[in-house]
Amino acid sequence: MLKSASLVLLTGAEAAAEAVRQINPDVFPVYPITPQTPIIQNFAQFVADGAASTEIINVESEHSAMSAAVAAALAGARTMTATSSQGLALMVEIVYLAASLRAPVVMAVGNRALSGPINIHADHSDAMLARDTGWVQLFAENAQEAYDLMLLAPRLGEYPEVRLPVMVGMDGFTITHSAEPVSLLDDAEVRGWVGEYQLPYSLLDTQNPITVGPFAMPDSYFELRYAIEQALERVPAALDDLTQQYARLSGRAYQLVEGYGLEDADRAIVAIGSTAGTTKDVVDALRQRGEKVGLLELRLFRPFPAKALREALAKVSKVAVLDRAMSLGASPPLFAEVSAALYGSPVQLQSYVYGLGGREIYTQDLEQVFAELQEPLGPSRFIGLKTQEVDHARSENPS
Amino acid sequence: MPDLKTLAERAELEPRFTGGHSLCRGCGAPTVVRTVLNSIATPVVVVNATGCLEVATTRYPTTAWGVPWLHLAFENAAAAASGLETAYRALKKRGAIPDEPITFVVFGGDGGTYDIGLQALSGALERGHHFLYVCYDNEAYMNTGIQRSGATPFAASTTTSPSGRGDYGKHQERKDITAIAIAHHVPYVAQAAISHWQDLSDKAARAARQNGPAFLNVLSGCALGWGHAPADTIEIVRLAVETRYWPLYEVVDGHYWLNYQPQNPLPIEEWLSRQDRFKHLFQVENHPHLGELQALVNSEWEQLEARIQADTPWFEAHPELAGARV
Numbered sequence: 091m092l093k094s095a096s097l098v099l100l101t102g103a104e105a106a107a108e109a110v111r112q113i114n115p116d117v118f119p120v121y122p123i124t125p126q127t128p129i130i131q132n133f134a135q136f137v138a139d140g141a142a143s144t145e146i147i148n149v150e151s152e153h154s155a156m157s158a159a160v161a162a163a164l165a166g167a168r169t170m171t172a173t174s175s176q177g178l179a180l181m182v183e184i185v186y187l188a189a190s191l192r193a194p195v196v197m198a199v200g201n202r203a204l205s206g207p208i209n210i211h212a213d214h215s216d217a218m219l220a221r222d223t224g225w226v227q228l229f230a231e232n233a234q235e236a237y238d239l240m241l242l243a244p245r246l247g248e249y250p251e252v253r254l255p256v257m258v259g260m261d262g263f264t265i266t267h268s269a270e271p272v273s274l275l276d277d278a279e280v281r282g283w284v285g286e287y288q289l290p291y292s293l294l295d296t297q298n299p300i301t302v303g304p305f306a307m308p309d310s311y312f313e314l315r316y317a318i319e320q321a322l323e324r325v326p327a328a329l330d331d332l333t334q335q336y337a338r339l340s341g342r343a344y345q346l347v348e349g350y351g352l353e354d355a356d357r358a359i360v361a362i363g364s365t366a367g368t369t370k371d372v373v374d375a376l377r378q379r380g381e382k383v384g385l386l387e388l389r390l391f392r393p394f395p396a397k398a399l400r401e402a403l404a405k406v407s408k409v410a411v412l413d414r415a416m417s418l419g420a421s422p423p424l425f426a427e428v429s430a431a432l433y434g435s436p437v438q439l440q441s442y443v444y445g446l447g448g449r450e451i452y453t454q455d456l457e458q459v460f461a462e463l464q465e466p467l468g469p470s471r472f473i474g475l476k477t478q479e480v481d482h483a484r485s486e487n488p489s
Numbered sequence: 490m491p492d493l494k495t496l497a498e499r500a501e502l503e504p505r506f507t508g509g510h511s512l513c514r515g516c517g518a519p520t521v522v523r524t525v526l527n528s529i530a531t532p533v534v535v536v537n538a539t540g541c542l543e544v545a546t547t548r549y550p551t552t553a554w555g556v557p558w559l560h561l562a563f564e565n566a567a568a569a570a571s572g573l574e575t576a577y578r579a580l581k582k583r584g585a586i587p588d589e590p591i592t593f594v595v596f597g598g599d600g601g602t603y604d605i606g607l608q609a610l611s612g613a614l615e616r617g618h619h620f621l622y623v624c625y626d627n628e629a630y631m632n633t634g635i636q637r638s639g640a641t642p643f644a645a646s647t648t649t650s651p652s653g654r655g656d657y658g659k660h661q662e663r664k665d666i667t668a669i670a671i672a673h674h675v676p677y678v679a680q681a682a683i684s685h686w687q688d689l690s691d692k693a694a695r696a697a698r699q700n701g702p703a704f705l706n707v708l709s710g711c712a713l714g715w716g717h718a719p720a721d722t723i724e725i726v727r728l729a730v731e732t733r734y735w736p737l738y739e740v741v742d743g744h745y746w747l748n749y750q751p752q753n754p755l756p757i758e759e760w761l762s763r764q765d766r767f768k769h770l771f772q773v774e775n776h777p778h779l780g781e782l783q784a785l786v787n788s789e790w791e792q793l794e795a796r797i798q799a800d801t802p803w804f805e806a807h808p809e810l811a812g813a814r815v
């Protein structure tokens with residue numbers, strides 16, 4: 091039943107900070123980087139105003155932010171943090187350790203391009219850099235989802251059968267800095283929702299000492315890595331449970347793999363993040379004109395929901411996979427996953443790379459993608475890539 | 490201050506660090522760990538940087554540690570300690586854990602402290618976390634096979650600063666990490682050595698009682714890396730102190746106090762000649778470098794003495810803050 095829900099105008103970053111305030115984690119290491127910074131600034135102000143009792147650690151780098159976060163989480167403290175781009179790249183060594191030591195840290199990621207060249211705008215290269223770390227990776231479509239996924243994340247990370255860190259991606263600027271009406275839960279509802287942080291052990295329990303982070307030789311390393319894989323396999327079931335509970339609480343029913351107009355579609359786009367929202371508008375417009383098009387939006391990227399994706403796309407004949415990142419020298423990351431998931435199926439795939447470093451993507455671009463799906467498919471296409479200008483710049487600066 | 494009997498009793502009663510690990514014969518690290526941990530009266534939680542100590546004491550599924558112990562990586566031990574100490578404060582604040590003191594102790598090698606971990610250490614000292622950072626300084630990256638670090642002495646031969654037909658080993662002077670720690674305005678910083686256990690024990694106990702960060706730089710030893718018989722480690726570390734290469738002193742709220750005055754300071758050769766890493770310095774063509782090393786030791790000692798003299802009136806005014814003389 092939907093209780094007292096209030097609607098406020100918030101950017102995605104403000105909505106994420108609001109979620110953190112309501113969760114009131116024990117520890118929150120902070121380090122500034124655009125476009126995530128408004129999350130930590132807003133939250134620091136909440137703490138300064140007495141609206142949250144969290145201990146903020148003003149660390150000297152993101153590497154130390156993640157190090158402190160993992161340690162705090164294993165000491166029995168609910169711990170959250172936030173970063174973007176270079177910050178995630180700098181901390182990635184310890185991002186692996188968070189998963190391997192089963193520290194259920196929650197991290198908001200204001201998704202931003204990786205250097206070089208340095209750029210502060212949206213793309214998914216930072217998240218893709220961390221795709222093999224063992225973290226659960228969620229992606230929001232808009233500010234509302236940034237808020238809701240930040241509330242889901244601690245429950246998922248701390249779910250006894252899971253116990254893994256969770257990353258909540260939100261496109262830099264497009265989501266982090268754009269204001270939208272957001273429906274918030276009551277503080278008390280959120281407190282009740284997240285409950286007490288509970289781990290079966292703690293580094294602060296000096297009566298029951300534990301050794302955490304030991305040295306593993308070839309006789310044990312393999313099994314310890316495999317244990318993370320098994321925990322990730324339990325994520326979809328945990329998410330089913332939690333999204334149902336969350337729907338009862340908030341009235342918002344989330345599908346981590348959402349089909350939009352797929353029932354009778356012959357052509358579909360697979361997308362992640364804010365572009366999935368834009369695609370919904372395009373699907374609506376084209377369907378008005380009688381075109382059988384649809385969208386598959388992935389809010390869950392790790393563990394990759396291959397089974398759900400196969401089922402959702404079973405009846406579609408042509409699919410365009412939109413990647414906001416490249417895997418230089420190989421297939422783009424999302425395309426590679428979708429290809430593997432659909433291996434052996436008759437669905438035909440076309441890869442598109444778009445929006446790197448914040449390059450705009452317009453509804454016309456997405457209409458064109460649907461149009462091109464009617465033609466013979468080919469190698470990766472690059473939406474909005476200014477090849478002539480690149481060639482021109484090259485000829486002006488022979489090196 | 491804990492005496493030998495107390496230390497032995499504590500080690501028996503509640504072994505914080507046990508044998509059966511795979512550190513080498515003649516390694517100084519276990520002496521540092523035992524002396525420090527048994528000198529601290531409260532329960533402890535340990536963070537360990539990657540290095541010999543971590544690798545050789547926690548081969549999964551075994552452990553030599555009788556206290557909570559965390560290792561994440563090489564360069565972030567101080568940051569991990571920040572997280573633990575902050576969690577401790579947060580949980581105490583909301584009554585989730587008993588209001589009992591815990592001392593957070595970091596052990597890092599010189600590579601993990603002087604070099605790759607310097608940033609995390611600096612950040613944690615500056616933020617004022619209540620923890621004790623102990624560098625067990627064996628003067629090189631030993632775990633990976635004796636490579637030069639910022640702690641390696643001038644003219645020492647290591648596998649990445651080897652002496653050879655045309656070279657005399659490390660060209661640079663070692664970094665003064667103790668001075669770097671002092672520059673963070675923390676309440677307590679000290680230098681100690683495994684040869685002087687009572688001094689080390691006093692300093693550990695004192696450091697743990699501070700209401701803020703404390704830093705101990707402890708000269709450890711490495712028979713393999715320094716090139717001597719395993720049984721000689723303590724004796725050779727003692728020579729580092731007797732030659733004034735490694736002064737034993739402490740800095741209380743920025744004020745310098747000497748804990749040991751070598752009565753008849755020995756020439757630096759007495760320390761060098763016992764170790765293979767300095768063997769090349771005794772060849773005729775390298776004799777000038779011996780002189781340079783002695784000059785470095787002399788000038789560092791003079792600077793230290795000047796500071797200590799300048800602070801004598803302060804300690805006369807605060808006699809309770811002066812540590813023991815050994």
Ligand SMILES: Cc1ncc(C[n+]2csc(CCOP(=O)(O)OP(=O)(O)O)c2C)c(N)n1
Nearest residue numbers: 539540541563598599600601629630631632
């Ligand atoms: C980021 C990183 N770089 C390098 C290493 C390899 N490594 C492991 S231990 C070690 C040397 C440690 O030296 P030190 O801190 O002096 O401790 P010791 O081994 O002498 O006890 C190195 C270089 C690593 N584990 N992580």
